[in-house]
Amino acid sequence: MIEAHELSKLYDDFLAVDRVNLDVPAGTVLALLGPNGAGKTTTVRMLTSILAPSAGSARVAGYDVVKYPEKVRASVGVLPEQHGLYERMKAVEYLDFFGRVYRLSAIERKQRSLNLMERFGLTFALGKKLGEYSKGMKQKLALVRAMLHDPPVLLLDEPTSAMDPQSAKLVRDAIIELQRDQRTFLITTHNLSEAQSLANRIAIIRHGRIIANGSFSELARRFVGEQIMELRVRGILNGFAGDLAHAFAGKLNIGDSGDDWVQYSVAEPNETNPQVIRHAVGSGVDVVSLAPISRTLEDIYLQVVKEDEAQGGAAREHLR
Amino acid sequence: MNTSAKSLDIDPIPLEATAASGGLFHTLSNAMIITRREVRDSFRDWRIIGPIVILTFLFPFLAQFVAARFATYLEGFGAQIIGERTIPFLLMIVGFFPISISLVIALETFVGEKERRSLEPLLSTPLSNTELYIGKTLAAMLPPLISSYGGMAVYLLSLLTGDLAWRPQLWLVVQIILITTVQALVMVTGAVVVSSQATSTRAANLLASFIIIPMALIIQGESAIMFLAPDAESPTGIGALWAIIGGMLIVVILLLRVGNSIFNREELLGRTLDTINLKAMLRHILQSIRAVDEQGTPARSLLDWYRRGVTLSVTRLRLALPITLVIFLAAFIGGVLIGQLPSWQMDLPRGLPIRSVAGDIQFYTGMVFGESNPVLAIAWQNGRILLGATILAVFTFGSGALILTPPVYVILGYVFAQLINAGYDPSFMLPAVLTHGIIEIPVIVLATAAALRLGAVVTRLPSGLTLGGAWTQALGDTIKIGIGIIVPGLILAAAVEAYITPQVVRLMLGG
Known part of the structure; x- marks a missing residue:
């Protein structure tokens, strides 16, 4: 649904996007993460055929972004960084206007506006002027506008920013539902926990370049190492950690430990963990719990950025 | 607030229905969607509607009153001709004042929207650059131009029903209407060019002097021509005014070309700073x-x-x-x-x-x-x-x-x-x-x-x-x-x- 090949954007002497490659199949949510000024918005604008690439190519919903800009824009729903509503208009007029722009029939405009407004809990505000909307309501209405023409691809910039937790959940649920319906999403966000919960794929962009791309588990394995498990027992371990290291040599590595707990990293948790439990029980250790130490997208993100810096990201920034 | 996970219950729309398909009618039809919205939005702003109403319905009466008093006063000194030539001059002024608002609307329509960041959702739609350009240009022109024509009609009606014996030459009135129209076009098309190069209303207002100053000079020239032209009473209109109309039409065509050429997504969103490197x-x-x-x-x-x-x-x-x-x-x-x-x-x-x-x-x-x-x-x-x-x-x-x-x-x-x-x-x-x-x-x-x-x-x-x-x-x-x-x-x-x-x-x- 979204394919980018060596996509680049040069402004005068500033390389905003540097040979970006993306492959986002239908029904995928891609979270594009990166610091401010990394090139996220420029990438999204190129994928929306708003900006022309300086080099490389991209296809969105099967259409080349340079050759068929109107068809690309008809196939995408965009939520830009700023919601950009017309404050003197009422919501119903606003959606009717965008419906006309997308060539929806009068019935379609009305039905879809009502359904989406209801979906996001905004029915009560249909007749209100947009200047009277709260920040979160404006954000939701901007999402309704992006979804109005039922696009197969949605490019959303900070979709839940300024929303209360309840509204944010509504939006996340809608994204999940649409994803099940084979819609493709590209979400740019600084909310890493949201990205982790929604995205099947994560791409991290820095200085215009994609420095990491893959699923959460792929990135975790690559950047923060093997899964770390924590075994908690009743009573005192009494040398059990050493025993474990000896019994499972090559399969796990013992990390930190305390009186009643031990941590180990493991390459194949599905295979090794049951054996560890059996071994503990067999050794007379009362197992209270065995749980993975949670690794967040934030850990991965920080590690990716740290490694990129170490590899000369700063030097690249200077060269751009 | 409704928090239940309702189905999106929406029918898929065939892509072809939403994609632009070209053609003049299609282009104009899409442009009119923009125009309708913008015009409606303009009419909701009292800062635009207020002057338009005053200049359409009140100012022409004031102008007619001044013209009548002025003509009568000058008649006493045997300078009747000056009084009579003031009448078409004031017709031009009555027409020009409302169209001067078109510059404000145009700057507001283009840069204002850019500044408020409401342009990007519009640029993300399948509308072509030309459709957006035509739609916004028409939106900036139509309300002031309608007000201008309305004002001139009110002025002429008040003249015809008033005490003055002077009656305008048909072709002179046509010339003044044409001049008003091309002046509005020059200002709006010029404003589009200015807007595309500015990222803030402040910068656009500064650049707008490139439109206001030449336009003020043209108005002064036209005024002098209306008073001094040897063919001021000609039944086919004043020759010099025809030349000005022709010249300004060429400027309009050039500005339209420039505007259409630089009113594109790349220029509008690619430019973020008004600095020269x-x-x-x-x-x-x-x-x-x-x-x-x-x-x-x-x-x-x-x-x-x-x-x-x-x-x-x-x-x-x-x-x-x-x-x-x-x-x-x-x-x-x-x-x-x-x-x-x-x-x-x-x-x-x-x-x-x-x-x-x-x-x-x-x-x-x-x-x-x-x-x-x-x-x-x-x-x-x-x-x-x-x-x-x-x-x-x-x-x-x-x-x-x-x-x-x-x-x-x-x-x-x-x-x-x-x-x-x-x-x-x-x-x-x-x-x-x-x-x-x-x-x-x-x-x-x-x-x-x-x-x-x-x-x-x-x-x-x-x-x-x-x-x-x-x-x-x-x-x-x-x-x-x-x-x-x-x-x-x-x-x-x-x-x-x-x-x-x-x-x-x-x-x-x-x-």
Whole structure:
């Protein structure tokens, strides 16, 4: 649904996007993460055929972004960084206007506006002027506008920013539902926990370049190492950690430990963990719990950025 | 607030229904969607609707009242004519005041929306750049123009129903309506150009003086014409006003082209700062001067630069060159035709021996260009006209280049016609003109074409280039052609003209 090949954007002497490659199949949510000024918005604008690439190519919903800009824009729903509503208009007029722009029939405009407004809990505000909307309501209405023409691809910039937790959940649920319906999403966000919960794929962009791309588990394995498990027992371990290291040599590595707990990293948790439990029980250790130490997208993100810096990201920034 | 996970319950829409499919009707239909919204939005703003109502319904009565009092007062001094000419002048003012709002609306419509960040959702829709441009231009023009026509109608009605015996000439009223319309068009199309280069209303307002000042001068000129024109009472309207309408229409066409060319997503969203990066600009110009291909590869040697670099720049004149040639040819034919008009014919002495003139040609060359260094004098004479044409072209979207250089060919055609009329064989002119002209004429054509492109490139941006990129490339090409062909060509042609042409003329004609 979204394919980018060596996509680049040069402004005068500033390389905003540097040979970006993306492959986002239908029904995928891609979270594009990166610091401010990394090139996220420029990438999204190129994928929306708003900006022309300086080099490389991209296809969105099967259409080349340079050759068929109107068809690309008809196939995408965009939520830009700023919601950009017309404050003197009422919501119903606003959606009717965008419906006309997308060539929806009068019935379609009305039905879809009502359904989406209801979906996001905004029915009560249909007749209100947009200047009277709260920040979160404006954000939701901007999402309704992006979804109005039922696009197969949605490019959303900070979709839940300024929303209360309840509204944010509504939006996340809608994204999940649409994803099940084979819609493709590209979400740019600084909310890493949201990205982790929604995205099947994560791409991290820095200085215009994609420095990491893959699923959460792929990135975790690559950047923060093997899964770390924590075994908690009743009573005192009494040398059990050493025993474990000896019994499972090559399969796990013992990390930190305390009186009643031990941590180990493991390459194949599905295979090794049951054996560890059996071994503990067999050794007379009362197992209270065995749980993975949670690794967040934030850990991965920080590690990716740290490694990129170490590899000369700063030097690249200077060269751009 | 509803938090239940309801189904999105929406029917899929076939993609083709949402994608633009081209065609004039389709374009206008899409543009009108924008226009309707913008007009409705404008009418919701009391800062726009207030002045429009006052200027449409109240100001015309005030103007009519002033005109009547003024006419009566002047009648007492026997200056009735001034009073009468004030009446159409005030009609023009009544029409102009509302359209002055169009500038405000246009700046607000384009830059205001950019500043409020409401442009991006619109730019993300399938609407084409042209549809957006037409839609917004119409939206900025229609309310003030309707108010202007309304105001003029109210003024004329109050005149017809009032005490004044004066009745307007039909064509003068038509002229004033046309002037009002083209002025609104100039202001709005100019505002679009200004808006696309500004990122804030503040910057746009500063740049708007490039529209307001010329427009104020035009209004003053038109006012003077309405009072002083000898044909002010003509039933076919005032000639000078027709000329102004025609001139402004050309400006509108050029501005429309520039506007449509630079009103694109890349320019609107690519530009984030109103700062000038002189260093980058100079680097681009230098790159363009040194480039030998479209990728900007610098020349390996002087020979390579001439062979590929200069050729590349000349190739980019493929549209400007034929236009220049046609204009020059038209100028020459125009000169011949003017020379045929009885009122323009000169009373040349007949039957003079051409030989005696031929003998004097070097004397006259020396007299005009000086004896000491005629080559540089001749080259500078041609060079300064071409330099002037190039500078003028930059500010006139290229048209200045086609105004300053063709008069030479008009004169040549005119002289040619006079010689035929006086019974001379004009072929004697050939050695006098073509000996150096074989170098000079192509050089002048090339220089004019380069100047035309330099000015006109903003009206038709090459694919993939921004306004700045296209202009710096055109400037680089102009400099390249100037250094590579024009300057050496002019010096060579001047040397031939100073030393060889007189010999050839003497040889061929004797003397």
